[in-house]
Amino acid sequence: MSGNDATGTEPTVRMLYCRCAFAQVVPADVKGAVLEGLAGSGRGFEAVADLCDMAARRDPHLADLSALAKEGTTLRIAACWPRAVRGLFHLADSPLGEAGVEILNMRTLPAERVLAGMLSGDPTAVAESAAGRDDAAAEQAAAGRIAALGQLPPTTPEGEKR
Amino acid sequence: MTTLATRQPRVVLYEGSGAEPFAGPERAELVAALLDRGYSVTLAHEGAAAAADDATFVVVGRFAGQAPQVTAAEATVEVHDCSGRSPAEVVGLVDGARADRPLNTPGAGDSWKPWFPVIDPVRCTNCMQCLSFCLFDVYGVDADHRLRVENPSNCKVNCPACSRVCPEVAIMFPKYHAGPIDGAPVSQTDVGREKMKIDISALLGGDLYARLRERSAEAKNRFSRERSADQALAERRRCLTKLADAAAIPREVLDALPSPEEIQRKSAEAAKRAAAALAGQAAAEGMGPAASSPST
């Protein structure tokens, strides 16, 4: 299957929505509102229960999508972190090219920003998706994780205290 | 191990010529219900046949009794008129058309949670540390001796342990709750996480599995002395508590580890495969850049 006429989207854009149905990592209100926005737009799109599940199966449809993006179609994906989404396509032997792929992060962005990226191609929404919440906060959180681990006493496990 | 079917079944929701469109909220509700059941969905406005692929088994639409015939690549697709049906009724209709095609349904008792390591190919240096660490054959190598997630469904659900052994912070678990393991950008502090790996090693007094082997052996000795399976299990749980906390490994995973002998055998096997992959990489490099394609 190829081409965009099949789904009725504008000729050069293909939209893919991930429901992340097996985990709660994408806030329910965000993924619900994004789906409502896409469904209410009057445009065709594709939706998958769980892109992770699809990648684990090396679903050949991922290769179709990746090929379309390489042939000039803009592929817009509403899912989670762009690094993870690219890794999933790579795992499925269908790596995404740099050009023609716009990934919107429903883990961090509000629904209206995701929809601005999906429906209007807002480039700032795409950039925000990859950048994360707040670099300073991320650094602090990472430092906290490492410090917490370092504070664990280098002792024998409890079971040895007999 | 769960054996994964190649594809999840796909439903085409058709609203092109000859079909009446759904109202927006109703369309969203129907798509959500199908997705939450595990189906993939294509919303097609034109060309029901073109929208179908070989995973498509059913096309639904409000055809007012004028349902078109659709043939997908490999199978004749059923077409159903869903005029006047609620989203729940449409899901029931689709379930009936699916017949015995396998479906991984979120929340169902026998469903598989898609939890497995995902490699960031930009960061991975193919050092094979993860391959030699994993006891469950999740990792393998491709024809170019590069790391490959070979058997995702072998991974132990909610266990992100191998992400901690990667010196490049290249292993992600997209369904993990925090960054950078969930795929969030890797910060400079995270790259310095090599320290964390060393700290874990120090904490465990060697490598993780060596420590596990010791603990299991001790528990086993005690078991033979005490002849009490319950006590031995309780002891093993206590011993492993700190390991679980330190490496974020779920306790059920540690409890379910095989016997010390089996752990030893599997580690040796994994180390051998990693060594073979590294030797293959070195040989390919020796043959010049054409012999080994670059990571994408």
Ligand code: SF4
């Ligand atoms: S790709 Fe991201 S949003 Fe989609 S199922 Fe995987 S973790 Fe969830």
Ligand code: SF4
């Ligand atoms: S440990 Fe990390 S860098 Fe090394 S092969 Fe595995 S993913 Fe790649």
